[in-house]
Amino acid sequence: MSGSLIGGYVLPNKPHPLLAPEQNAGWAELREAMEECGREIARSDADLLLIFSTRWTSIIGHQFQADPEPDWWEVDDDFHEYGTLRYKLRMDAPFAERWCAAARARGLHTRTVAYRGFPIDVGTVAALKLLNPDNRIPAGVVSCNMYSDRAETIVLGKATRDAVEQSGRKAIAVAVTSFSNRMFTEWIDPADDRIHSPKDDEWNRKFLELLGEGRLEDVSQLAREFTRQANGDSKMKALWWLAATMGQHNDYAGSVRAYAPIWGTGAAVVGLVPAPGRAGNLEYDEDDTDHYRGEREVLAQQPS
Amino acid sequence: MTGPGRIVTGVLAPHPPHLVYAANPPQNEPRSSRAGAWKGLLEGYEKLRARLTAREFDVVVVHTPHWKTTVGHHFLGIPRCKGLSVDPIFPNLFRFQFDLPVDVELGEAICAEAAAGGLVTKMMRNPDFRLDYGTITSNYLSLGHFETPIVAISSNRVYFDYSNEAGDREMLALGAATRRAIEKLGKRALLLATCSLSHRHFTQEPADPEDPAFEHPYNANQTRWDDHILSLMRNGETRRIVDEMPDFIEGCVSETRDGALTWMIGAMGFPTIPAIVHGYGTVIGTGNAIVEWDLS
Ligand SMILES: [Fe+2]
Numbered sequence: 001m002s003g004s005l006i007g008g009y010v011l012p013n014k015p016h017p018l019l020a021p022e023q024n025a026g027w028a029e030l031r032e033a034m035e036e037c038g039r040e041i042a043r044s045d046a047d048l049l050l051i052f053s054t055r056w057t058s059i060i061g062h063q064f065q066a067d068p069e070p071d072w073w074e075v076d077d078d079f080h081e082y083g084t085l086r087y088k089l090r091m092d093a094p095f096a097e098r099w100c101a102a103a104r105a106r107g108l109h110t111r112t113v114a115y116r117g118f119p120i121d122v123g124t125v126a127a128l129k130l131l132n133p134d135n136r137i138p139a140g141v142v143s144c145n146m147y148s149d150r151a152e153t154i155v156l157g158k159a160t161r162d163a164v165e166q167s168g169r170k171a172i173a174v175a176v177t178s179f180s181n182r183m184f185t186e187w188i189d190p191a192d193d194r195i196h197s198p199k200d201d202e203w204n205r206k207f208l209e210l211l212g213e214g215r216l217e218d219v220s221q222l223a224r225e226f227t228r229q230a231n232g233d234s235k236m237k238a239l240w241w242l243a244a245t246m247g248q249h250n251d252y253a254g255s256v257r258a259y260a261p262i263w264g265t266g267a268a269v270v271g272l273v274p275a276p277g278r279a280g281n282l283e284y285d286e287d288d289t290d291h292y293r294g295e296r297e298v299l300a301q302q303p304s
Numbered sequence: 305m306t307g308p309g310r311i312v313t314g315v316l317a318p319h320p321p322h323l324v325y326a327a328n329p330p331q332n333e334p335r336s337s338r339a340g341a342w343k344g345l346l347e348g349y350e351k352l353r354a355r356l357t358a359r360e361f362d363v364v365v366v367h368t369p370h371w372k373t374t375v376g377h378h379f380l381g382i383p384r385c386k387g388l389s390v391d392p393i394f395p396n397l398f399r400f401q402f403d404l405p406v407d408v409e410l411g412e413a414i415c416a417e418a419a420a421g422g423l424v425t426k427m428m429r430n431p432d433f434r435l436d437y438g439t440i441t442s443n444y445l446s447l448g449h450f451e452t453p454i455v456a457i458s459s460n461r462v463y464f465d466y467s468n469e470a471g472d473r474e475m476l477a478l479g480a481a482t483r484r485a486i487e488k489l490g491k492r493a494l495l496l497a498t499c500s501l502s503h504r505h506f507t508q509e510p511a512d513p514e515d516p517a518f519e520h521p522y523n524a525n526q527t528r529w530d531d532h533i534l535s536l537m538r539n540g541e542t543r544r545i546v547d548e549m550p551d552f553i554e555g556c557v558s559e560t561r562d563g564a565l566t567w568m569i570g571a572m573g574f575p576t577i578p579a580i581v582h583g584y585g586t587v588i589g590t591g592n593a594i595v596e597w598d599l600s
Binding site: 056057058059060061063073074075077078080081083084109111113115116117118119121145147148182183184185186187263294295297298299 | 371372373374375376378388389390392393394395396399424426428429430432433434458460461462465504505506507508509522523525556557588
């Protein structure tokens, strides 16, 4: 039986909604929206959560978390005062192996990691704690390569889809990312948090409008422009991955559940469910890559 | 503590976990193949250790790229750091049991000086905080032990959030604050600027990461830049290094963009003595040099 992607979410990558919701109404709204997504997932027949987090960066290709029960803690580099994120998560180790192999089959350099004390990133921990608090559904997490660009990330998304289809599972893909990613560089009163600039806010709202219409592939195609204009998080690789994983089209029912600043950055909770025939008039400008061909040994821009 | 406080030595001390892995210390769980890559760097660190052993330090002050903070400069504010450090990038090479004393008094003093100088600062007091692997690795490779208390300073993202020029200005101010605090408290300090020079990595790794046949510079551009910067160091031209830092960072995605080298040059007051280059070599394509400024 062929597996499928039954839905997708975009979630914030900072720990504030989990650790300090009482300090800002927007952080609390984000948390409430993530918990609501968790209840929605619990009502669905999903049996696998797959996460791409911009907070887990890698250099050597892509890494897949394969420790079946990571049991450790993490402290945020900036926001250590907000406390310690203790976690005990449930990963689907056999699926991680399958996912890793599917990515290798498309030319990507890959490996699984399963080490006691491996620091699971704060974005993944916050997402899983709020979406899947009792670890009912096993998860998979893949790293964000700091040198990868669109082509490599699209290939990773296609490999994710391959692995799900081969496995017969019903998976939900979760992109853990900020939108505009300009943080305040000073200590602010959390109650005064706001999007860093009106321009960042406008670009976030435009992106969220498209996502609300289910136009995920349009958002993926516009990611480079968004990054230029609004300092997108990690080139918006998480949305490239999500769009490729979910099949590269615009036919989704999208809903924006929350949008709020986290320390100046744009954070949102978005849900996407496949809904054939919903959107048309696609305009695809970017190349569509199927295989990764490896290192080029030239320099481009700074990694992100 | 004896004598007036001062910076005794400053070292550019790169932190690839590969070098600790290759040394096979008991604290590190993975065992190396001893296939021989990174020999020049390991020998460079040996030469450095032999020289540092002859000097007395009250404290090691490390500026590290692997504690990245956007909201100001952070300082370790817990008396001891102990635990297991698994490198999220190279977990196959570095799973290290660490236990280090911290000089909280000096950390607080640098923090206060920096704040008085207009920088945004923060003391880190969460006892669960995991010390970054850059601090652990550079300290271990430079001294061979963890007996000397440390001050760890985070890498503020100012270069990334604003510009290379803004970053340099801020790091020079942080360096000056570091120096003032060391002098006020009468500490004999070893400074470690822990970073690579050229910093483009290969994104693939051979089956044996220590295979010397694989290790080479990412490309010729990277080597040319590193050679140029090393020649400036040997000639005592630290002012010119800082002048050219924004170009160096852009030209070869240097890890100096995390601020450590500019911070240390600022703290040392732009020394004009020739620096001693103990070793240079690549690690997964990045250029790394072990360089000592002997101010004693
Ligand atoms: Fe580094």
